Amino acid sequence: MPSMSRRPFLQFALGAATLPLASLGARAETMARPITMIVPFAAGGPTDVLARIVAEYMRNAVGHPVIIENVTGASGTVAGLRASRAAPDGTTITIGHWGTHCLNGAIYQLQYDVREFAPIALIASGPQLIIGRPDLPAKNLKELIAWLKTNGDKATAGTAGPGSGAHVAGVFFQQLTATDFSFVPYRGAGPALNDLMAGHIDIMFDQASNSLPQVKSGTVKSFAVTASSRLASAPDIPTVDEAGLPGLYIAYWHGIWAPKGTPADIVSVLSKAVMAALAEPAVRQRFAELGQEIPPPDKQGPAALRDHQTAEIEKWWPIVKSANIKAD
Structure with a gap:
């Protein structure tokens, strides 16, 4: 992806970070271009569907389209590498889940660390x-x-x-x-x-x-x-x-991240935009129809996503490694 200055987005972020969400649309006019959301799976799949629902309503907060880019291959690791190398300027984000941002770290020899993305929001668990x-x-x-x-x-x-x-x-x-x-x-x-x-x-x-x-x-x-x-x-x-099998709890939780190094003020604006989308009644209804539970607002933000991802890694990496699960 070509390198771009983050100044236009940063100008938006610095102004919007202190404003109510209703004001984000006007401030978004200073952004250089729409946001790209990298989806690590093909169009029409479960993750892609959730991404498109959130992206549609995020635009109400940022004032520009959030464009979906499907980057498939190797259980999401191709997309992970693309997202890890994107400019940390707020114009590229990625959606992922239990597999892409937890399991892959124990299964693949990655050129990036699944724990080093900047968390934006925990959006759902199914x-x-x-x-x-x-x-x-x-x-x-x-x-x-x-x-x-x-x-x-x-x-x-x-x-x-x-x-x-x-x-x-x-x-x-x-x-x-x-x-x-x-x-x-x-x-x-x-x-x-x-x-x-x-x-x-x-x-x-x-x-x-x-x-x-x-x-x-x-x-x-x-x-x-x-x-x-x-x-x-x-x-x-x-x-x-x-x-009759208590404790077999497995959830495909989904989150949204930015590249490592994305400034905290930009992450804050993106997080507010995602959370605004999750508060929309139409989004909540659609997620419920898909068997997805949206966490309460105090469990959606960057810190909540980081804590949840860390806990899942601590639970699942030993299981994966003890079973010697490797990618072909």
């Missing part, structure tokens, strides 16, 4: 669903675990690739249940879900936002949601605690 092919004999999670224990030599779980969230969740499930089954890697969650519906694989650990439509239509079977409370958009699916 659990996974434990799902199975529609004709799987098990009727509930306990029966699924029993079935896996007697069919481990042939049972298969689809993933979005080695080291993906679905893969790591499956390894965690194996550790908690003393089960053993084979992982089948795909190029993404979409193809894996298609094969699950067709009965070519047995189970998946998938983002609720991705598989809820199939669960509701009956083309896959659901066993539990990996959270301590039921989804408002799918209240009939039991939690792992209710289903």
